[in-house]
Amino acid sequence: MTSTPVVATQASTRSRALALIGGEATDANLRRYLHGIPGIDAVGLEQRAAALGTRSIKTSSKKRAIDTIIGLIDLTTLEGADTPGKVRSLVGKALTPDPVDPGCPRVAAVCVYGDMVPYAVEALGSAHAAGRDQGVSVASVATAFPSGRASLAVKLADVADAVAAGADEIDMVIDRGAFLSGRFGQVYDEIVAVKDACRRADGSVAHLKVILETGELGTYDNVRRASWLAILAGGDFIKTSTGKMQPAATLPVTLSMIEVVRDWHRLTGAKVGVKPAGGIRTSKDAIKYLVAVAETVGDEWLTPGLFRFGASSLLNDVLMQRQKMQGGHYSGPDYVTID
Amino acid sequence: MTRLAVPKTYKLYIGGTFPRSESGRVYAVTTPGGDFLANAAQASRKDARDAVVAARSAFGGWSRATPYNRGQVLYRIAELLEGRRTQFAHEIMQSEGVPAPAAGRQVDEAIDRWVWYAGWADKYLQVAGNANPVSGPYFNLSVPEPTGVVAIIAPQSGGSLLGLVSAVAPALVSGNTVVVVADETRPLSAITLGEVLATSDVPGGVVNILTGSPAEMAPWLASHADVNAIDLLGAGDVDWVHLEIDAAETLTRVLQPESGADAAAPSLARILAFTETKTVWHTKGLL
16 A cells, blocks of 8 residues: 555545535534435334345355454454453454464454554564555554543544554544534544544554444434544544444444445445444344345445454354354354453 | 133243244144144254353353252242142143043152252252362362253153153252253143243243254254253153264263153252362361
């Protein structure tokens, strides 16, 4: 990835966004645009999500789905009790999810707090993706995660710190307070500023995932507006939740976000990623998300660059399913690692 | 005016709830003469899998309850069994084709046996545990602990309620959780026992009752890596040698089938079969 095209795309994204909004990204212009988006048929959305959940994925398709899921997981530890040791063992699990099967694919990334990034980078060593296509990336939450209640200067310092420590991806939270009180311009400007802070000294840019915390937004319409806002401001990914509050990711909410990504792709040709996070614990659930993605935006979205699962306990369930499919008998929690 | 018959369709008992079989299948339960009695859910391997998950998640709470508390909970079940005495006796009469006095005797014996096992809950530790003599300034103590999730193939002949109780009660005493495949042709006692358990103090998931074919479910339970022991008590008619081989693959403890009049007779051995011995060393005060 060289620096020039990135800057060019960014510039064009911004001009496209401004053209859509119809002027500068002020509260008034954004409000006019976001409130002009057609509302969501909540019943229809939930029905569509439920219908997608009934697809029967069996045998060889299931096998492929399971390996795909593993390759899309952001293996996450975001606890106050995290230690360098915990992060190292998490990285170990990311590299060899199933110790008895070297053929098991690696996860896409490990997701940690900013101060744990150096330990994750060190533990990954040569397996660290660092912008390459193979390897495991390091994602860091930032901007006063999970509440986002800090001044912009503190948030930007948080981001710059994580990027300097070697984070390939930044998971930022939006200011839900500002969003809900209609200060869209502030949310927009913050995302733009964070995006700028993701730039490294060599000109390359860390990927930016924008966490909407859909559980706090209240309505599907707000989720759709926040998704548009995050994409217009230049987010590379839109992510449902921090995982720190309930409800976290649900299939209807994620589906509505995937629809925004699809519309943006149709409108501009640009591809934005989606990351449901929190509450996805079983491979059965995860497969429903794969189906929703494949049937809404298409198979080409099922790559780590465009779709991720933010999860910690999901991986163990997927591994147990994988062992069941390989061994022919049900596996148990004693046969996967704890964290 | 004649009343319309109300044929019942029973469900499974998994994790404290009564779900239908995931497969949607049911089968007819009949009298020995072939008259229709009720429909029972025909559980599939996935129901067995769900039951194991439920049993595993209930294990922590049930095994950590104090032995006294476990004993009280088990006594309470005996009380509820007593309250449903007529229903059990009636169902046994119908499904086994035995006369009323024999059915009544079977229910009495089952309740007595349940009480007998309940009494062991806070006593088996003293009998089976030991302070071992060692040459050093240490206490060396061995205590039995529950093994975990126990899968049981209930007896498929003889008294349906008595056989079920003889298999389930001893596994519960020490704090194991149970997934039991009921008598296939005469499951009514097991279904009613499920209703008893649901209204008792037993936490959901401690006992899970599957109705259906042992031949279909037993291989999945035997090979399941999260099942710690399997009691093949009523599996004499299926290919149980292969079940034992499958079970060995994941180090599952196996109890072999029994038959005859005194099959699964009440004994401390049946309780201890599903325990593991923990031995600890502890320094002695030297005064």
